[in-house]
Every structure is written in structure tokens, then in C-alpha cells.
Amino acid sequence: MMAGSSALHPDHRIGVVQIGLGPIGQGIVRRVLEMPGVRLVGAVDPAPDKAGQDVGSLVGRARVGVEVQPRLDPDAVAGASVALHSTGSHLEAVMDQLLALVEAGLSVISTCEELAWPWHHHPGPAQRLDRAARRAGVTVLGTGVNPGFVMDLLPLVMTGVCTRVEHVHARRVVDASRRRGPLQRKIGSGLAPDEFDRLVAEGRLGHVGLPESAALVAAGMGWRVDRIDNVVRPLIASRPIETPHLSVRAGQVQGLLQTVTAWQGDRERVRLDLVMALDPPASEDAPTAGGARGVDHLRITGEPPLEVVVPGGIFGDTATVAAVTNAIPRVMEAPPGLLSVKDLAAPGWWSGAAW
Amino acid sequence: MMAGSSALHPDHRIGVVQIGLGPIGQGIVRRVLEMPGVRLVGAVDPAPDKAGQDVGSLVGRARVGVEVQPRLDPDAVAGASVALHSTGSHLEAVMDQLLALVEAGLSVISTCEELAWPWHHHPGPAQRLDRAARRAGVTVLGTGVNPGFVMDLLPLVMTGVCTRVEHVHARRVVDASRRRGPLQRKIGSGLAPDEFDRLVAEGRLGHVGLPESAALVAAGMGWRVDRIDNVVRPLIASRPIETPHLSVRAGQVQGLLQTVTAWQGDRERVRLDLVMALDPPASEDAPTAGGARGVDHLRITGEPPLEVVVPGGIFGDTATVAAVTNAIPRVMEAPPGLLSVKDLAAPGWWSGAAW
Known part of the structure; x- marks a missing residue:
């Protein structure tokens, strides 16, 4: 089955269009431009400082x-078989874009965090997308x-x-000290604890997609999930950090520190701990040596029991660009x-x- | 695509037959008997102390x-959709069995090490099997x-x-001290160094399947392989071991210590180091603490660079039984x-x- 194969270019390259030109979208474009088997045929972003520019120049x-086209209309996606989509984390906010792409006959690979496994938290939109895609x-x-690899697929x-x-059990520690300013603010750095708690209560702080990862793991294991808990707590600095x-x-x-647990009855089946902080506290598996203070740590309780450590942790921005672009032939x-990473080829x- | 789905039992269980009742085959049978969605409809082994016995009793x-049937004939596999096959490591030695199963209309999941990626070292048999399976x-x-997971798919x-x-680069250290006697002898333990070298020269010592893992990794990366080197060296005991x-x-x-390297021109692309020894020498990533002296260690040179450590290493016998039985729905x-683990669903x- 080769969905979209009829839209291969005469030169046999796969035509792709990039939707969204934030930092991740720009990274995707840079990688796509290096791929001889892929042809970038369009790019869409409504930002006034982007629309109208040559997308190559825009990404350096x-x-x-x-x-760069300001609107996702048929002209903007003409000639593409696959849309690479990175405009938002929340499924409801990007549903219209996803449906427009599908209805234009494009397969879609998206970084939308809630799309990684929407069947538990957003069953209605998931069904609509699945039906539209099949049609x-x-x-x-x-x-x-994350979601999509380190805390679910791996x-x-x-x-x-x-x-x-x-x-x-998966635990991921990300040292945000050397990351972009927006990421440092996104994890609450510099807030007073009560302000942090207020933003959490309003759903404005915390990593989107972590509950989806837990639901995806449970689905992969065949565990019926009765409840998924999602708790976001602040880490308080004991000394100044610049x-x-x-x-x-x-x-x-x-x-x-965000902890998501998935429960089958009163039995915890999946636990995901995500620490994203400036200078995260050292622990036995996150040594300070070498400057890399992140880590990914998996623990499977079963037969045989398994422990997996990725010293330093998987660097997020590069890895997300890779996950998206490496998925192109698998999606083709x-x-x-509507599939998930567990349904595709390894x-x-x-x-x-x-290709 | 559901190959063999027409052979699902009326009760919707997948009918399987086990070919080969050595330690791994018996482990597979024990797991299959625990799977409500699978029905064991046959078992074949020619050994006089096995044929004729009830297979449940045989595996405890x-x-x-x-x-247990002594011969792989149509009666022995009647009602099965999938054959689980563990009779030998060398492809040429099991080709007739594999072809007979395929021609009887069964999908086959085999532990035959050389079958993990036969396209490089055994292209003729690979083509024959592929054609027969498609037909x-x-x-x-x-x-x-190993092969099939830790040094190739992972x-x-x-x-x-x-x-x-x-x-x-993948490095696997297996402490054979607590393993079965046949395994301890298979890795040369107790031999004089010159006898070891003679058996290596005769192709009678060394882990079968390691060159196949290297070829599989290279194929997955799209690297043309010009040469695969396979060197088996003895580890000499500096003190008595009981x-x-x-x-x-x-x-x-x-x-x-077996090292396989795959070369693209004069460029080394894949390196696999396998240490299988009684009390393998300690190294920085194989600490002696806790008694588990094995380790699996992966190192990807690229962007981002990645290191993965499985402290203690993945326990082989259980993991092979798991890899075979977990593949059943994916193969269905x-x-x-003729597929490889990289072609199946994750x-x-x-x-x-x-199911």
C-alpha cells in the first residue's frame, strides 16, 4: 500500500509541504532540503515576518x-504527497488544519503532541480524523x-x-539551562511558587502530550486504562540561577516535575516522570560530569525485568526533527x-x- | 493484509505449531500455552526421547x-497458521524445513540465526524463500x-x-557463568588457546548470526556493504574458574570476544563486539556490583550522538522466547x-x- 504514491513527482522525489515555521518547522525544512529523495514544494506560515519570504532564506x-504562503489553501499544497505539520500542541486548535490537509489528499506527519495518541483523551476528533483519512x-x-519516542515508543x-x-516506568530529565528562552519560561523558571500553581490549575503550565504517552504505552500493552492522573509540581531553587x-x-x-500515571482499576500500570528544569538536581543516574545533566531512564517490570539508560538524554529539538523526517517513507x-508510532514499521x- | 487469517480457528485463536523442542523450543511452548489467543495444534521433534510424548508434559x-510428531509432514502441521521454528542456526541446514512449512501454507517465525538477514551472506536461499513465501x-x-533485537533492531x-x-556500534557482554553447560562449552570455555583457534578456523566456534546483524544494520541505514569482517578471539583466564x-x-x-565490522569502501560503518565468557572481565560499563556482569551498550555516531546502556544486559533465553511469541500478531x-524485524511493525x- 503506497498512499499518495500517485503524487510522486516525475523525478521520483516525494513532494512535501511544511506547515508552520517556528523553530521545529524551520529545523524540519533544513533537513528536508538536504534529502535528495524529497522535494519541498511548499511552506505555510501566517506570521507577517515569514509569509512572502523564500523558505530557504528564511531557514538560513x-x-x-x-x-512562504500565509494560508493553507489548495495552491499552497499543490504537488505534495505529505504535509509536515508543526503549528501547535493541542489537537482541537489544529483540527481544521489537519482536516484541510487530509481532504486535499495529503498524508500528514505532525508534531502536535496531543495527536501522538488522541484515542483516550480526544476520542471524537480522533474518530473524525481517522474517518477522513481513510476516506x-x-x-x-x-x-x-516526546511524545512519539522516548517515553512511549522506546x-x-x-x-x-x-x-x-x-x-x-519512564523518567526523563531535561536540563533547560542551555535551551531557548521560550522553553525556559514554558517550564515556569523564575515564577513564584503560587503563580506556578495558578498557571498549572489553569492548564497553562506542564508538558503537553505526557498523558498521551501514558495512554499510548497502555494501548500498546493491551491494558484497559480506567484513569490517567497528571500532576505538575514546581521545583524550587535553593540558590540563584542565571x-x-x-x-x-x-x-x-x-x-x-510532572508525573503521569495510568491506572487499570487500582493498579498502576504506567508511570512517566518528566523533570524539565534549569540545573536539574543531580541524582545517581544524572551525574553532573561532562556537563550533560539530562538522562532518559526506562524500567520495565516483567520477565525479564529491563532497565535502559540514555546518559545525557536524547536532545529534544534535533530528535523531533529526525522523528518527523525519518517517518516520511514509513508513512508513504x-x-x-489515523495511525500512531506503534502501528508503523519500526x-x-x-x-x-x-525512495 | 492478514496472511493466513483464513486458517484462524473457529474459536478465533491463532493455530501454531512448534518445530524443534530444544531448550528454546520448549520455552516457546510454555509461553504459547499461557496465551489465550493462541492454540498449540502441533509439535515436531525427531528425538526419540521426545516424539510420541504429550508436548505439555514434555515441557513440564x-x-x-x-x-510430539517425529516428522514435519502435513498431518503434523494441520490447522496451524504459524510455525514457530527453532531447530538450527544455519540457514542451509534448515532450508528444507522452512520450504516445507511455507509450501504447507504456514507463516514461519524462526530462531535460525542466519535467517535474521540472509540477503547478504545467503542471497540464493533468501531469494528462494522469498519467492516461495510470496507464492x-x-x-x-x-x-x-541476538540476532533480531539487541545488536541490530534496537x-x-x-x-x-x-x-x-x-x-x-553495539557491544554485548554476556556472563555465561550461570548459564547452561552447553552454552559454556559453545563459547570455548576450558579449551586450550590453540584448540580454540583451530575450532574457529574450522568455523565451529563463534556466535552464528553476528555478521547477519551487521548486514541488517547496514541495510536499515541504506549503506552499501562492501565487506563484513568477522574475528573470533579467545579470552584467556588469568586465574582458575569453576x-x-x-x-x-x-x-x-x-x-x-567476537568482533564483526561492516565496511562501505574503506569506511567502517557498523561494529559489533560480543563478549561471551565465564566471569567476563570488568569494565567501566560492566560493574561487578549486584552480581550482574553483563551489559548491552550501544553508541550511535551522528546527530545527535546517542549512547544507550542496558545494565546487566538483556537475558538471552527468555528474550528469544519473547521475541518469537510477541511477533505472532505482527507476522499475521x-x-x-521473507521479511526481517526491521520491516515488521515496531x-x-x-x-x-x-487477537
């Missing part, structure tokens, strides 16, 4: 003769590094060598519908060579 | 009313923990979050032909529930 590369004969996939893959699985973007005083927030070969690097 | 479980509308897969999966990959099965004197062999849904535990 040579001009490519593709002008159009295209594939829709939500992916990235633990699922590890269970492939288990005869029994009782519980899945970054190029902001200052944190002792007693202010240096980052967040997938059956139509992940892997794609050189971008003619 | 309750009688199941299935008698019969069934799927043939070689899998296990590194491939990790590259799914890389935008660039230059080199893949196990329940044998004694090693200082100066005798305590195990082996796969297209016909791996993961299967509870064995009705």
Missing part, C-alpha cells in the same frame, strides 16, 4: 524558489521525541523481548487512517536518498 | 493432548534477541531520532514474503489475548 539556507486514502501520524519496543510485562535569558532567585521556580507505505534513520 | 506443564501468501521471519530503532548517522558444569585453569580459554498482519510485548 540558499534560496529554493519556494515562497481520502491518506495516513495521519503524530510523532516527535519503552514499548523494549517490551518486545519480554514474556511478561507488569509495569512500565541563564542568558532569565534570572531565578532562591525560592523561585527553577523548573517542573502505511495503510490509510522506526529508524532515513538517509533521504531516492 | 499439564498434558494438552498434542503428541504461498505467507510471511517468513527470523528473529530472537540500534536501528534508536537512529529513528537521528538526523544523521555515521556509525553504529562452574557447576566445568573447570577452567589459568591459561585456558574462559570465553570468546504482515505482507507475504516490536512490543503481546499479552497473547484474543
Whole structure:
């Protein structure tokens, strides 16, 4: 099954269009421009400082003769088989874009966090998308590094060598000290603790997609999920922290600790701990040596029990660009519908060579 | 695509037959008997102490009313959709069995090490099997923990979050001290160094399947392989080692170190180091603490660079049983032909529930 194969270009390259030109979208464009088997035929972003520019120049590369379009209309996506989509984290906010792409006959690979496994938290939109994709004969996939890989797909893959699985635990520690200013603010750095709690209560702080990862793991294991809890707590700085973007005083927030648990009855089946902080507190598996203070740590309780450590952790921005672009040939070969990373062929690097 | 779906039992369980009742085959049977969605309809082994016995009793479980057949003939596999096959490591030695199963209309999941990626070292048999499987509308897969997971599929999966990959290195250290006697002898323990070298030269020592893993990794990365080197060296004991099965004197062999490298021109692309020894020498990532002296260690050179550590290492026998049985639903849904683990849906535990 080769959804969209009829839209291969005469030169046999896969035509793609990039929707959204924030930092991740721009990273995707840079990688796509290096892939000989892929042809960037369009780019869409409504920002006044982007629309109208050559997309190559916009991302710091040579001009490519593709002008950024302000609107997602049929002209903007003509000639594309696959849309790479990175405009937002919340499914409801991007539903119209996803449906427009599907109805234009494009498969979609999106970084929308809630799309990674929308069947639990957003069953209505998931069904609508799935039906539209099947009708159009295209594939829709939500992916990235988190959700989409390190706290869901990778633990699922590890269970492939288990005869029994009782519980899945993933812990990710991200040191935000050297990351972009917006990310440092997104994790609450510099806030007073009560302001942090207020923003959490309003749903404005916390990593979007973590509950989806837990639901995806549970679905992969065949566990019926009765409840998913999502708790976001502040990490309070015990000493001042300075970054190029902001200052944190002792007693202010240096980052967040988010814990999502998925329950089958009164039995915890999945636990995901995400620490995103400036100078996250050291722990035995997040040594300070070498400057890399992040870590990814998986623990499968079962037979055999398994522990997996990624020292330093997987660097998020690059990994998300990779997850999206490496998925292109897999999506081209997938059956139509709304799929998840666990349904596709096993992940892997794609050189971008003619396909 | 549901190869063999027409052979689902009236009760909707998947009918399987087990070919080969050595330690791994018996482990597979024990797991299959626990899977409500699978029905064991046959078992074949020519050994006089096995044929004619009830297969449940043979594996230390309750009688199941299935008698071990001495020969792989049509009666022995009647009612099965999938054959689970564990009779040998070398492809040429099991080709007739594999072809007979395929021609009987069964998909095959085999632990035959050389079947994990036969396209490089055994292209003729690979083509024959592929053609026969397509003709019969069934799927043939070689899998296990090594080859099939830890030194090939897992590194491939990790590259799914890389935008660039230059080199893949996997190192596996297995402490054979507490393993079965046959395994301890298979790795040369207790031999004199010159006897070890003679057996290596005769192709009678060394882990079968390691060159196949390297070829599989290269194929997954899209690297043309010009040469695969396979070097097996003895590890010499510096002090006496006693196990329940044998004694090693200082100066005798305590195990082996096997290194396989895959080359694209004069560029090393894949390096696999396998240490299998009694009390393998400690190294920084194989601490002696806790008694678990094995480790699996992956290193991807690329963007981002990635390191993955499985402290203790993945326990082989259980993991191979798991890899085979967890593949059942994936093979049922796969297209016909000779596939590899990288072509199937992402791996993961299967509870064995009705499918």
C-alpha cells in the first residue's frame, strides 16, 4: 500500500509541504532540503515576518524558489504527497488544519503532541480524523521525541523481548539551562511558587502530550486504562540561577516535575516522570560530569525485568526533527487512517536518498 | 493484509505449531500455552526421547493432548497458521524445513540465526524463500534477541531520532557463568588457546548470526556493504574458574570476544563486539556490583550522538522466547514474503489475548 504514491513527482522525489515555521518547522525544512529523495514544494506560515519570504532564506539556507504562503489553501499544497505539520500542541486548535490537509489528499506527519495518541483523551476528533483519512486514502501520524519516542515508543519496543510485562516506568530529565528562552519560561523558571500553581490549575503550565504517552504505552500493552492522573509540581531553587535569558532567585521556580500515571482499576500500570528544569538536581543516574545533566531512564517490570539508560538524554529539538523526517517513507507505505508510532514499521534513520 | 487469517480457528485463536523442542523450543511452548489467543495444534521433534510424548508434559506443564510428531509432514502441521521454528542456526541446514512449512501454507517465525538477514551472506536461499513465501501468501521471519533485537533492531530503532548517522556500534557482554553447560562449552570455555583457534578456523566456534546483524544494520541505514569482517578471539583466564558444569585453569580459554565490522569502501560503518565468557572481565560499563556482569551498550555516531546502556544486559533465553511469541500478531498482519524485524511493525510485548 503506497498512499499518495500517485503524487510522486516525475523525478521520483516525494513532494512535501511544511506547515508552520517556528523553530521545529524551520529545523524540519533544513533537513528536508538536504534529502535528495524529497522535494519541498511548499511552506505555510501566517506570521507577517515569514509569509512572502523564500523558505530557504528564511531557514538560513540558499534560496529554493519556494515562497512562504500565509494560508493553507489548495495552491499552497499543490504537488505534495505529505504535509509536515508543526503549528501547535493541542489537537482541537489544529483540527481544521489537519482536516484541510487530509481532504486535499495529503498524508500528514505532525508534531502536535496531543495527536501522538488522541484515542483516550480526544476520542471524537480522533474518530473524525481517522474517518477522513481513510476516506481520502491518506495516513495521519503524530510523532516527535516526546511524545512519539522516548517515553512511549522506546519503552514499548523494549517490551518486545519480554514474556511478561507488569509495569512500565519512564523518567526523563531535561536540563533547560542551555535551551531557548521560550522553553525556559514554558517550564515556569523564575515564577513564584503560587503563580506556578495558578498557571498549572489553569492548564497553562506542564508538558503537553505526557498523558498521551501514558495512554499510548497502555494501548500498546493491551491494558484497559480506567484513569490517567497528571500532576505538575514546581521545583524550587535553593540558590540563584542565571541563564542568558532569565534570572531565578532562591525560592523561585527553577523548573517542573510532572508525573503521569495510568491506572487499570487500582493498579498502576504506567508511570512517566518528566523533570524539565534549569540545573536539574543531580541524582545517581544524572551525574553532573561532562556537563550533560539530562538522562532518559526506562524500567520495565516483567520477565525479564529491563532497565535502559540514555546518559545525557536524547536532545529534544534535533530528535523531533529526525522523528518527523525519518517517518516520511514509513508513512508513504502505511495503510490509510489515523495511525500512531506503534502501528508503523519500526522506526529508524532515513538517509533521504531516492525512495 | 492478514496472511493466513483464513486458517484462524473457529474459536478465533491463532493455530501454531512448534518445530524443534530444544531448550528454546520448549520455552516457546510454555509461553504459547499461557496465551489465550493462541492454540498449540502441533509439535515436531525427531528425538526419540521426545516424539510420541504429550508436548505439555514434555515441557513440564499439564498434558494438552498434542503428541510430539517425529516428522514435519502435513498431518503434523494441520490447522496451524504459524510455525514457530527453532531447530538450527544455519540457514542451509534448515532450508528444507522452512520450504516445507511455507509450501504447507504456514507463516514461519524462526530462531535460525542466519535467517535474521540472509540477503547478504545467503542471497540464493533468501531469494528462494522469498519467492516461495510470496507464492504461498505467507510471511517468513527470523528473529530472537541476538540476532533480531539487541545488536541490530534496537540500534536501528534508536537512529529513528537521528538526523544523521555515521556509525553504529553495539557491544554485548554476556556472563555465561550461570548459564547452561552447553552454552559454556559453545563459547570455548576450558579449551586450550590453540584448540580454540583451530575450532574457529574450522568455523565451529563463534556466535552464528553476528555478521547477519551487521548486514541488517547496514541495510536499515541504506549503506552499501562492501565487506563484513568477522574475528573470533579467545579470552584467556588469568586465574582458575569453576562452574557447576566445568573447570577452567589459568591459561585456558574462559570465553570468546567476537568482533564483526561492516565496511562501505574503506569506511567502517557498523561494529559489533560480543563478549561471551565465564566471569567476563570488568569494565567501566560492566560493574561487578549486584552480581550482574553483563551489559548491552550501544553508541550511535551522528546527530545527535546517542549512547544507550542496558545494565546487566538483556537475558538471552527468555528474550528469544519473547521475541518469537510477541511477533505472532505482527507476522499475521504482515505482507507475504521473507521479511526481517526491521520491516515488521515496531516490536512490543503481546499479552497473547484474543487477537
